[in-house]
Amino acid sequence: MMSQHFKNAVVDTALVGSVVLLLMFFYAPILTLVAFSFTSSRVLTFPIDGFSLQWYGELIRKPDFFPAVINSATVAAVSTLFASVLGTAGAIAWIRYQFRFQNLFRVVTFAPLLFPQLLLGVVMLLWFSVLGNWLNFSTGLVTVIIGHVVYITPFALVIVAVQVYGFDETLEDAARDAGASRWEVFREVTFPLLWPGIFSAAIFAFLLSWGNFYVSYSLSGTARTLPVFVYSGIAVGSSPIYPALATLNFVPALLLVGLAEFLRRRALKRQSTALSTS
């Protein structure tokens, strides 16, 4: 018969162990990429042969690298703007209001999240091709942006909705009571309190768009974003420039994610303690 203490220790170890294993699983390819980016050999075998930064130079010298970066940045910036604004408006409509066809609205605005991205891309590609035939245009960055907005907005909506859900509406009453006009209520109370959610939704949207392959692959036509650039590269043959590219990708992304989460949690905490102690 095992003692209770021993049993608890086993359960705890199993739990902590499972989290550690999961994190190792999630980071195995990422850390491997980082390691390989510093290899001095052209062949991607482990352990790597010596340290060098030559592949970063190689990557930068590749002629279609910078155009892909610029395309990705443009697409991500514009998609983020649209997804955040639409997502915020949608979240308010989801949570703060009750209206006819609200459930239909919820289903339709959430559905792209449940859609395999490849199929979403295909379905939109068919539509743009038909539309393009009629209106005489072809797919390119604009269609990629539209595709990203459709795919990413539901994510942004859910993140902002959490913030809207935690929002205490009497704060708006209090502002009105203090003499605020409709616009002042929004500027002084509603927006600042929703801002952390909107901000982290925007970060999330940006990174989702930046790293998106499926939708871009279907809708980019001849234009290339970074993931498409990588995909067509590794389809031909692997090279250490892709690990180098991956490493360049991680650092700013990690900082952004950390910052967004920090701001969002701080604001939620502030709000909840303010309510619970009163």
Place this chain on the structure above:
Amino acid sequence: MATPIIDASHIIKDYGRVRALHGVSLEVGAGEFVALVGPSGCGKTTLLKILAGFEETSEGRLEIEGKDMRGVPAASRPTRMVFQKLALFPHKTVAQNIGFPLKLQRVGKAEIDRRVVSMLELMHLNLDYLDRFPAQLSGGEQQRVALARALISQPGVLLLDEPMSALDAKLKKSLQTELKKLHRELGTSFVLVTHDLEEAMMLADRICVMRAGRVVQIGTPTDIYYRPANMFVAGFIGETNFLPVDVSGALDGGLAVGSPLVAGEPAVMEAGNVSEFLGEGNKALLIRPESIGFLKGEPGPGHWMLTGVVDEYFLKGSTTQYRIRVAGLEAPVVMDLPGSFELPAEVGQEVRIGFEPARAFLLSE
């Protein structure tokens, strides 16, 4: 009353098909402290929201400072509100919270700072708190900040929506004391919504008791306590005893009242409206717990006596409460005796208790 600062007459409020207020009229004088009391769902909070401008009236007329309030939004009314959950802005510091109404009025920065500091002093809040966030303050301190925010723009009327309901008993007492002092110092009219009648009695000049969307009684705390309009009001205010009585007729401008349960002569009781008590319907004597005591020996002249068995007693410190079971009465008789070293009776003991009908109050249902 000279010119009331709030003059609400026949206010009706419907939410869809549900009528929340059935023609409520209320006047609040300048500098007066009025408490709206009643069980939850009685419409007191709805009435307060109508005064504040968060709800429109369905029918009836509301004037504040002599102006019709129809269509006037909350922001433009001379009222300020302290919310039940305080509604302090979590993203603004204490100073920004308190100064917010002045900022909206485009008051200069220096002037805002000066007045915020003087509000903090008035509320006995530490000046170090200026740059803190509400979440970093205790419940009582948050309360004071909310009060300061509501008072800084010197409103004509301060509306308080059960602001102390979430505080512990001790903190509540001290804030109640301060609120009363504040009211005396500022001379602003206060309207307080509360379900706690004791709180209303402590603080208010007049109490308005509401039930199911109607005003049941408006009067001073003494009126409400000793001369309640009916059994609802009487029962709402603390623990009390009802003794069913028979009214045998009018006598000497009063009413002859007796009860089969008591030993003692029928008493002659005063009543405002004699005819109200002569018809059918239940009548009862309202006897406050502090008006009853144990009897040693026979009841004196003008006293009524009941016999019963001690059910339970509670030591409350300054008083001792006894509950006596009396045959023929549904609820035990509650008596509050001054506290003493020796207990006058044990549980299960048969006792005689007595009171003077003159100190009781006759009610009809």
Place this chain on the structure above:
Amino acid sequence: MKSQSKTWNDPILVAAVAPLAIVMLVFFLIPLAMTILLTFQTTQYYRLQWTWDLKIWTEIFSKPHYWTIMLRTVGMALVCVVISILIAFPTAYALTTRLKTYSAQIQILIIFAFLTDAVLKTFGWILVLDRQGVANWLLSYLGLGPEAMDILFTPTGTMIGMVYNLAVYPMFTIYLSLARIDRDLVLASYDAGASRIRTFFEVTLPLSRPGLYSGAVLVFVLSLGAFLEPKVLGGGTSPLASELIRQSFETRVNWPLGAALTIVLIAIGALTLALAAAFVFRRTPAARRELA
């Protein structure tokens, strides 16, 4: 929190609803309808002919080749669901109990891994699983067998990639369900004399069902569209439905066929969703209240 009841004549509500509704209508619902419409067209010499024809559908239903691949896709999706849930649950549970203090930091790490470019991550797996990759190096370094594992370019490789890319979803849905469980319920179970393990099966697991179901459904539906993993890690040896769809568009330029295969896949997903929704709704009234 109270909801404001509003009618359509509130301009703010219209401003909140209309733009998103229009975007979703024009770029999501209409394309979907368009795709259905396309399945009834035909192609001649790689050009689309606008007709009304059931040719594609008869072709799809008569060729077992398509159904083999569809079945394989569904099978892979089911395996992926089971593995993902098995991986996700302990972590989600640990984040709400033992590791609650670090839950925020761990979640950021997971979110970050999730948000990283899928193509790069999948490429990273090649480097891990390759004959001369990290995994095999590690195995021989630990002395666990001299012969290298051949995982890359097999269905196992595909599965690792799919689980890797999708396990995050059930982790979060289960986490949200678990985090919402009133701690007092668990304490009440201990108080009633139940052991930790008993409590888990009697209280925690049943209450986490909504998250479990929704996570499982998400993984299933999303894995129907897996494309990168079978292509890059599976080496194209046993193609899944997505590859079939890609081929009909790119290689065969047969749009109606691609559209029809897409619709079949969407139909499978939608059916699963509908069944799951009905099941969860019936089993847990709490889920219904949550959605309402």
